[in-house]
Amino acid sequence: MDDPSIPVSEQNSEIAHVTQEMYKKNFELAEKNKILSLLQKIEEIILSSVTDIYQIAQNVADVTSSAAEFKVVGIYLLDNSSSSLKLLAVSRTEIGEKIKLSLGKNIYPEVIKLDNSENCVVKVVSSKSKQTVNNLRCILIPYTPEEDIQKIERIYPVKSTFINPLIVRERVIGVLIISISETEDSLSGYQIELINRLVSLIGIAIDNAFLYQKMQIVNIQLREVDKMKDEFFSIASHELRTPLTVIQGNTSILMDYFSAELKISSVRELVDDIFTSTVRLIKLVNEFLDMSRLEQGKLKFEFQSVDLPKLIMRVIKEDKALFDSKQVEIGYEGPEALNVFCDPDRIMQVVINLVSNAIKHTEKGKIIIMVGIEGNFVLVRVRDTGDGISFQNQKYLFQKFRQADGDILTRDSSRGAGLGLYISKLLLERMGGTIWIEGSEEGKGSTFAFKIPLEKAG
Amino acid sequence: MAKILIVEDDPLMLRMYQRVFTLEKYEVEVAVNGEEGLEKARSVKPTLILLDIMMPKMNGLQMLEKLKADPEMQKIPVVLLTNLAGKQDAETGLSLGAVKYIVKSEYVPKRIVEMVKEIIAGYTRNEIPQS
Numbered sequence: 001m002d003d004p005s006i007p008v009s010e011q012n013s014e015i016a017h018v019t020q021e022m023y024k025k026n027f028e029l030a031e032k033n034k035i036l037s038l039l040q041k042i043e044e045i046i047l048s049s050v051t052d053i054y055q056i057a058q059n060v061a062d063v064t065s066s067a068a069e070f071k072v073v074g075i076y077l078l079d080n081s082s083s084s085l086k087l088l089a090v091s092r093t094e095i096g097e098k099i100k101l102s103l104g105k106n107i108y109p110e111v112i113k114l115d116n117s118e119n120c121v122v123k124v125v126s127s128k129s130k131q132t133v134n135n136l137r138c139i140l141i142p143y144t145p146e147e148d149i150q151k152i153e154r155i156y157p158v159k160s161t162f163i164n165p166l167i168v169r170e171r172v173i174g175v176l177i178i179s180i181s182e183t184e185d186s187l188s189g190y191q192i193e194l195i196n197r198l199v200s201l202i203g204i205a206i207d208n209a210f211l212y213q214k215m216q217i218v219n220i221q222l223r224e225v226d227k228m229k230d231e232f233f234s235i236a237s238h239e240l241r242t243p244l245t246v247i248q249g250n251t252s253i254l255m256d257y258f259s260a261e262l263k264i265s266s267v268r269e270l271v272d273d274i275f276t277s278t279v280r281l282i283k284l285v286n287e288f289l290d291m292s293r294l295e296q297g298k299l300k301f302e303f304q305s306v307d308l309p310k311l312i313m314r315v316i317k318e319d320k321a322l323f324d325s326k327q328v329e330i331g332y333e334g335p336e337a338l339n340v341f342c343d344p345d346r347i348m349q350v351v352i353n354l355v356s357n358a359i360k361h362t363e364k365g366k367i368i369i370m371v372g373i374e375g376n377f378v379l380v381r382v383r384d385t386g387d388g389i390s391f392q393n394q395k396y397l398f399q400k401f402r403q404a405d406g407d408i409l410t411r412d413s414s415r416g417a418g419l420g421l422y423i424s425k426l427l428l429e430r431m432g433g434t435i436w437i438e439g440s441e442e443g444k445g446s447t448f449a450f451k452i453p454l455e456k457a458g
Numbered sequence: 459m460a461k462i463l464i465v466e467d468d469p470l471m472l473r474m475y476q477r478v479f480t481l482e483k484y485e486v487e488v489a490v491n492g493e494e495g496l497e498k499a500r501s502v503k504p505t506l507i508l509l510d511i512m513m514p515k516m517n518g519l520q521m522l523e524k525l526k527a528d529p530e531m532q533k534i535p536v537v538l539l540t541n542l543a544g545k546q547d548a549e550t551g552l553s554l555g556a557v558k559y560i561v562k563s564e565y566v567p568k569r570i571v572e573m574v575k576e577i578i579a580g581y582t583r584n585e586i587p588q589s
Contacts, residue, residue: 241541245563246470252566253474257481282563300546 031190038067038194039201046205051216053077053209057088060202064178065091068194071156072096074108075166076175077206078125085112085121085175088206095156102151108177109143116142121163125172130164130199132184139163139177160184162195166203173207230296237289244285248278287419290349291400294426301343301430305455308340308347308378312369315351319359327364330355334371339455340378342431347452350427350435353420354382354448362386365445377451381438385445394437398425428452460578461485463504465495465521466539467513471562475508478567479574492516496524499531506578507536508570509556511547519551526555535577 045059057075065073071093076085090096090106099107112121120138124131133139136158140149152158158179166174176199180187251274254262262268293299309332316330340347358367365385372379389397401418421435428435433452440446462484466472472488479486487502489495493516499507507525511518518538526532538559540548548559557577560570 238541241563242468242471245541246468246474248563249471249474249478249567252568253478253481256566256568257478286563 031188031193034067034190035194035197038063039197041067042198042201042205046201046208051209051212053206053213054088056205056209058092060205061089061091064198064202065093065096068191070178070180070191072099072107072158072177072179074106074177074179075202075206076108076112076121076177077210078172078174083114085114085125087111088174099152099155102155103144103148107152107156107179109140112139112143121175121177124163124165124175128165128167128172130162133161133163134159134183136161136179157181164195164199166199166206168203168207173203173210176202230292233292234289234296234298237285237292240285241282241289244278244282248275248282251275251278287423290423291419291426294423294430299430301346303341303343303431305339306342306344306347307337308380308452309334309336309338309371311344311348312351312371312380315348315355316369319352319355326359326362328359328362328367329365330359330367330369332369332371334369338371338373338378340452341455342433342452346427346431350424350450351380353424354450357420357448358382358384358386358446362445373454374451376454377433378454379449379451381447381449383445383447388442388444388446389437389440390442391440394440397421397437398435424450459483459485460505461487461502462574463487463489463495463498463502463507465489465492465498465507465513465518466510467491468510471510474567475570478571482571482575492518492521492524495521499525499534500528503531504534506574507534508539508574509536510539511551512541519547519554522551522554522556537574537577 041063042060045056045063048059050056050059057077061073061075064070070091072095073091075088075090077088079086087106087108087110090100090108096107112119114122114125116122117126118138119141120131120133136152137149139161140152144152156179159181160183161177161179162184164176164178165172166176178195251271254271255275262271290299312332316332319330355367355369362384363386367382367384370381370383398421399418400422425435428450431452433450435448435450438447438449462479464472464475464479464486466475466488467490469490472490476486476488487498487504489498491513495507495509496516498504509518509522516524522536522538525534525536532555536551536556538548538551538556539562540551540559541562548556548561551559558573560573565573
């Protein structure tokens with residue numbers, strides 16, 4: 001620029017021009033920066049841990065008004081269930097607070113009914129396109145009384161109000177309203193661009209919060225239903241047991257003390273059948289109660305050192321009556337004593353379940369219970385020479401209410417509710433063990449196995 | 459013959475136990491809650507008390523505590539009757555001085571009589587309590 005061939009005055013004007021351009025560029029850059037920083041702030045709100053829809057709307061309104069120097073920013077949510085727009089937040093600016101103080105409420109109506117088709121906010125919602133109005137009245141009527149409208153005009157003479165639909169996935173979910181005391185054309189390019197870009201982002205923020213809120217409500221409802229179901233289950237089972245115990249007890253009194261009166265064999269048979277059915281029913285109710293308490297985590301376990309072989313021998317002895325009528329032998333292979341760490345009643349329940357399943361499905365042959373050590377676990381196998389289970393049906397074994405055939409029509413209700421293995425599985429899992437079917441072949445028999453932690457040395 | 463006090467709020471359950479102990483030639487007294495149970499225990503001095511846990515007015519554990527605090531009645535053996543879900547309370551009952559708990563649905567009445575018989579036999583051998 002020191003070229004002597006160009007006169008100084010021209011040089012100066014050139015410099016002035018360049019400087020001016022630079023200022024302009026700088027200004028544009030600053031505006032772009034402002035837009036970016038505001039958009040970033042709104043993104044931060046979207047991603048923040050705040051999930052309350054009112055809080056999010058408030059944060060968005062506050063950030064928008066302070067960054068763009070809009071004095072009044074409001075956000076509405078469309079509530080389809082009441083066919084209305086509900087005011088979520090109004091920016092907490094000096095002007096906004098002043099109006100609130102004077103009116104005792106926000107500048108914008110709390111609720112705008114959608115059937116109020118003359119209202120310009122409603123028009124924006126139904127046309128899905130933004131609108132600029134220079135008179136607040138078309139928003140406020142019929143919600144704000146005339147004297148309040150005049151109060152607003154005295155405190156903050158609004159010249160332009162921008163009403164923007166918040167559209168997410170082609171659906172209007174709410175409205176963003178910005179009121180300023182200048183005319184529309186006094187807005188800077190930055191402010192106009194800001195509004196345009198803000199709208200979609202705010203829409204997402206509000207929609208997210210709304211969905212989250214809805215999800216939470218549904219979640220709470222679901223949890224309540226689930227709790228009610230569990231409670232119903234345990235109360236029902238509970239209440240069933242008292243009368244059942246009385247039926248069972250009185251039937252057994254008949255059998256134990258009135259045998260002379262029961263000499264007629266058909267009467268004796270009647271009483272026997274009542275007794276057997278009641279025992280079965282009580283067992284079922286107990287299983288239901290066990291299951292519901294296990295699922296609710298309400299079943300308490302008392303862990304202690306348990307001599308597993310001794311416990312198994314006891315089960316074999318007590319179950320003797322069950323297989324006396326069949327040509328079934330039962331044997332044990334393993335150490336004479338071996339301590340595991342678990343709840344003795346609960347492990348007993350598992351062993352009884354496996355042994356009685358084996359007996360149930362074996363007409364003649366042998367049932368062997370084998371015990372051994374595997375790492376830090378005791379491994380127990382129960383092998384029978386019974387019916388066996390086809391490979392495709394094995395997957396049903398540990399499921400609730402399923403018997404191995406897996407079909408509701410062919411279920412054999414004399415075999416129980418199909419809860420035994422499911423309960424055994426839950427019990428073992430709570431005691432740090434696992435249960436599985438080791439092998440089975442139709443017509444040849446099955447082997448079930450479970451693992452339970454060894455008692456820790458010392 | 460030994461005198462049994464049965465404290466149980468369910469009338470049919472009560473009648474069932476009353477029936478079986480009567481059939482076994484016991485003298486039977488009954489009460490339908492802890493309050494009544496305590497009164498009866500004081501007035502009839504039973505050999506043994508069969509005590510349900512869940513009852514209105516005064517539950518079994520409360521009655522047990524009062525019983526054990528009374529020098530005149532503290533030596534009467536108490537057998538708790540419970541349902542399966544009440545095992546925890548039954549354990550508490552043992553620490554309060556009950557001699558045994560029986561899960562009602564697990565034993566037929568005759569078995570319960572047998573258990574009571576054994577307990578009374580044990581106690582009379584040791585000559586407690588005096589009735």
